[in-house]
Amino acid sequence: MSLGRAGPDGLDEARLDRAHAAHRALLVAAAALCVSALFDLAIFLDFQWARGANAALIVSNGNLVELLFLGFTADVAARARPLPAGPANSDDAASLAKDREVLDRIDHLLIEQRLSRDENLTLSRLARRAGVPARQISGAVNRLARKNVSQYINDFRIAEACRLLRESDMSVTAAMLESGFQTKSNFNREFRRVTSLSPASWREQNRPSTEPTGTHPPHTHGESKSRLIQTE
Template sequence: MLFVPLPFVNALLLALVFVFLKKSNGATATRAFLMLIALCCLQSIVLGLRWGYNVDALRFVQPLLAALLPPLAYESFRGLVDQAAPGRFRLAAAPLAALVILGLMLAAPILLDSALVLLFLAYAVALARIAWRGPDGLGLARLDEAAAAHRALWLAAFCLCLSALFDLVILFDFERSGGSHAAILVSNANIVSLLLIGLAARTAGHAQTETNTEPEPAPQTATSEDAEIVARVDALMTAQHLHRDDTLNLSRLARRAGLPARQLSQAINRVCDMNVSRYVNDFRIKDVCTLLRQDGITVTEAMYRAGFSTKSNFNREFLRVTGMTPDQWRKAESRDLEQKDRMAR
């Protein structure tokens, strides 16, 4: 019977994720995320060959691929913040990390595992710093997907920490038992973090759009200028139905309002006590309710016409705004209309 190591199954799943993301969003808009998923897939294949079929020569390749993962993960998610060209250090981070690891492999292999642990932890902290800004910090994410992309960002940071923890456990295993459990730990444990990183990349990549200016956390007290800004955007949203654009992001909304993205985000946060994503989704839910009052309009049709692109996000936001599911709301609306008709008679 043919033996198929678990990392190969993981690689197949990641390959499917790669194809799905490429078809749904295109290769250009999500290039960094596609590269990240491809790297996770390649690393899974190497793990399968190294520990499943004892291809010992790959022990030199495995650390190099591992060194590329954190910088590429950071660069992928950093691309959801703004479209500013990365500096020289960011561009050189991945090859530089690989060169450092290669140097340690040749000159000081005893430091190799410690260096990888520090590398993963450092980039986990960097991702967490981006995530700490909240969904509005991901200005290149579509507003209806910003929350999902934000959760994916936290997941990626967690996975880098998890990989560092696995490396520490493997290092401890070599110290205690000469690596007797290393094969199981590496092939069955690291694939979990690789798969989760791949799925996080797929979620965040699916949310990616174009161009943005990075917002910053807003003070808590609203000003009269903030109220004027929100009133202007309210009028713009109502008159032009901007929320119906399912690719709308913070940058596009700010351009239509003639405001810096940071100023717009802060004003909405202070006046409405919510992020921009929820602010726009409130308009979408109101639009859905208006559409559902019409005969012959299905919930799915109303959802797409109002600007939602996924049913899961729509159902969650509809419940948040109305306190009911769409079907429950429609039944309640029908009962109210019947009651009004009886009273009118």
């Protein structure tokens, strides 16, 4: 229950690019266990009161309802997005300053030490490198950046991927791996979240022009001959 309420950031040992999927799987598993327990109770009561006369019917209906419920729960979990937590006290300057200090330390690790490119990065590992408790990092990111830690890290990864796509001839897959992503589905989803474009479309719109400016194409032989005739 506590992990479910904490959201993806509560899974501090999960790899950051899989935190959302792991949290959704946790919710679905919890819901399935609750439904299964209810039908087990119904079967037990049927054996107590009716000597199991309705057990087969309960089992068949239970399986059907459980499958429908699991499908509904999975759909809700897939559509769910964690709501960013606001600051407990917006007037508390000291608390905000501490959050800013934590975020500055995290930014230094992600940019200067290129920790964002580590595809196996977890919140727990990030906390150890920063020397800051994982819960404090999660709270600072939620309050100041208005997003969870996974999204915050992926923003840096997408920025690096954009730089590679713009400044090099590296393939999209190579840029994905170099920036810290491991799966195309997660990379494409996060790329669209940040840029509203696919990687290929973004590259097409943002590659610098290679055509020289202030120059004209050379004249053809026919053009030169025509001008020569006119001057004569």
